[in-house]
Amino acid sequence: MDARPTYDEKLLRILRESAAIFAAKGYHRASIRDISAATDVSLSGLYYYFRSKEELLFLIQDHCFGTLHHRLNEELEGSTDAVARLRIFVRNHLRFFLSNQAEMKVLSHEADVLTGEHRAAVQKRKRAYAAAAEAILTELGPPGGVKPRSATFALFGMMNWIYTWHRPDVDPDADRLAEQMTHLFLHGYRTPIAEGAEALPERSGGGRGDAPSIWRTD
């Protein structure tokens, strides 16, 4: 009926294969020629969709964060229980990134590459997604002692690090892992920190949070 679905599928295939190449070679070492060879689309065919390698990287990042957040909103719809919403959030995030590990690596390693409007647009998407996470944490009630900002990033760290270690043959699948990470996070987040109970005796003369650079020879 119209050419639109074909256009979309072709572009999405190019984005997927480009993400794999960026993940394997690194963005800066990968060329549009590499993309052309892997996708079997001519250079002029590629430039029909984007004008530069940076715009291609932007499309990958924008599509990832957009899809991730869109799916989250779909999954959250109708759910009102705060713990269930946290679990949905973690599950959606893990499902997404265990299915898209090349993209995870590209989003993480090439986060600083974009400039100007591309950068601003992706930052906007990221902020919206992080705000959704923080809103879910807020629904859980006041934390037991961990600051919400630190807690949010601790949770993201826990989830995002999977691209470095997760092996589908030995590790839990996304849904099992989501149960475990939700559980791990939730109880620590809600349990109050006993005043003074966390202090440790100082050793080796280190000042609080003022560790020397490892390169010092002392």
Next chain:
Amino acid sequence: MDARPTYDEKLLRILRESAAIFAAKGYHRASIRDISAATDVSLSGLYYYFRSKEELLFLIQDHCFGTLHHRLNEELEGSTDAVARLRIFVRNHLRFFLSNQAEMKVLSHEADVLTGEHRAAVQKRKRAYAAAAEAILTELGPPGGVKPRSATFALFGMMNWIYTWHRPDVDPDADRLAEQMTHLFLHGYRTPIAEGAEALPERSGGGRGDAPSIWRTD
């Protein structure tokens, strides 16, 4: 009395400044010439210490993991309480990487670059360090439901992700953050998972852990 301390200090300065350059430009884009310019050491002066850029990257990684683990052993000495030992582990890790963020980025982003003996030597250091972490978790007693391997990597993720978000002007210092992350992890790790309590109704027809690639157009 001898030239050894001077030699060490010079090499350590080269490693520190090289890590900063690799973190900023990426390993593959940085050249030995860049290192030479930044350190004000001639090319032949640099090749006195290492024969290739890969050997330089190896020295950075080997020195990082070696120092991190050596300090951990020093800090753990004489401590027998399992929770205190966990807290010491987290604090040592966070102190190290908040003081060495360029190194953190290089260790994380260039983990796959090394080959042959260099790779094997760094893998050995990493395995020894991860084994130390797992031993501390084992001392905590049986986990409440999270698998030890997933729990270990969840903890590493929580800690290692700091290089993407931590701002010294607004976020807790290493020692405060170590208290919070230890607390966050510990309670979730120890609390039993109630059988069946974590199940969520399935939505949008997703199979367990079998989420479609985001590039699919459905």
